[in-house]
Amino acid sequence: MNIISLAFDLSKTVEVFISHARRYFYEVMLSGYLCPQCGGNITMTAESRCQCKSCHYNFDPTIAFQRCVACEGKPTLKICRYQCTGCEQIIQSRFVFEGNIFDNEYFKERMRQSRERQKQNNQLAIESLIENRSESLVPGYADLDAIPGLADALDGLSMGPEIAALLPLCKGFDLNRYQTHLQEHIGPIEVCFDDIPPLEENERLDRIWRFVAVIFMAHAGLIEICQEGQTIKLAKKDETN
Numbered sequence: 046m047n048i049i050s051l052a053f054d055l056s057k058t059v060e061v062f063i064s065h066a067r068r069y070f071y072e073v074m075l076s077g078y079l080c081p082q083c084g085g086n087i088t089m090t091a092e093s094r095c096q097c098k099s100c101h102y103n104f105d106p107t108i109a110f111q112r113c114v115a116c117e118g119k120p121t122l123k124i125c126r127y128q129c130t131g132c133e134q135i136i137q138s139r140f141v142f143e144g145n146i147f148d149n150e151y152f153k154e155r156m157r158q159s160r161e162r163q164k165q166n167n168q169l170a171i172e173s174l175i176e177n178r179s180e181s182l183v184p185g186y187a188d189l190d191a192i193p194g195l196a197d198a199l200d201g202l203s204m205g206p207e208i209a210a211l212l213p214l215c216k217g218f219d220l221n222r223y224q225t226h227l228q229e230h231i232g233p234i235e236v237c238f239d240d241i242p243p244l245e246e247n248e249r250l251d252r253i254w255r256f257v258a259v260i261f262m263a264h265a266g267l268i269e270i271c272q273e274g275q276t277i278k279l280a281k282k283d284e285t286n
């Protein structure tokens with residue numbers, strides 16, 4: 046019995062099943078809706094995106110057809126969620142089969158701003174390096190005994206109760222596993238930290254570990270982090286920079 050070949054067959058069958066399920070889901074969700082411009086039949090072209098078969102009008106069915114259950118307000122796409130324009134509550138799109146929906150214009154603009162900032166920072170760094178160039182420096186050896194009590198203070202710091210309290214959190218943490226998982230979910234377009242699926246059953250621990258891995262990856266220059274209010278957004282670092 047060739048288990049590997051059977052596994053590939055199974056994964057192929059699942060893929061076909063998902064694509065059928067997606068098509069069926071879209072058909073059911075669009076049934077009863079017609080093109081708002083010409084009344085023609087419509088078909089889905091992507092997550093929460095559809096097109097009229099007659100006049101080729103391309104539009105977002107969540108915004109066109111869905112209304113807020115609380116106040117009948119129209120949804121608007123805010124970064125990666127639909128929000129009611131009336132009462133601002135989150136509206137779950139009926140036209141998204143799996144994954145997330147993104148406000149492409151917003152992300153395009155954010156990426157442009159980020160590249161611009163990076164360029165300015167590089168320029169500033171170059172200018173400041175030129176201004177502050179000093180004579181070559183020959184550093185002496187670090188001598189822990191040079192300052193009385195320094196060695197004891199360092200011991201106290203590295204064995205303190207703060208570190209001991211963090212130990213249970215470190216147990217079982219596999220940075221590589223988290224890093225691989227994050228790399229699979231973070232692309233050049235920003236994603237919200239909370240939209241990355243968990244790896245661990247323990248939600249709190251998973252959040253902490255995910256966050257630690259994010260910090261490591263940002264430190265290694267693999268990703269960029271930016272925070273807006275309560276939302277943390279992550280994007281793969283633009284390699285052209």
Ligand SMILES: [Zn+2]
Nearest residue numbers: 080083097100
């Ligand atoms: Zn039409």
Ligand SMILES: [Zn+2]
Nearest residue numbers: 113116129132
């Ligand atoms: Zn509302």
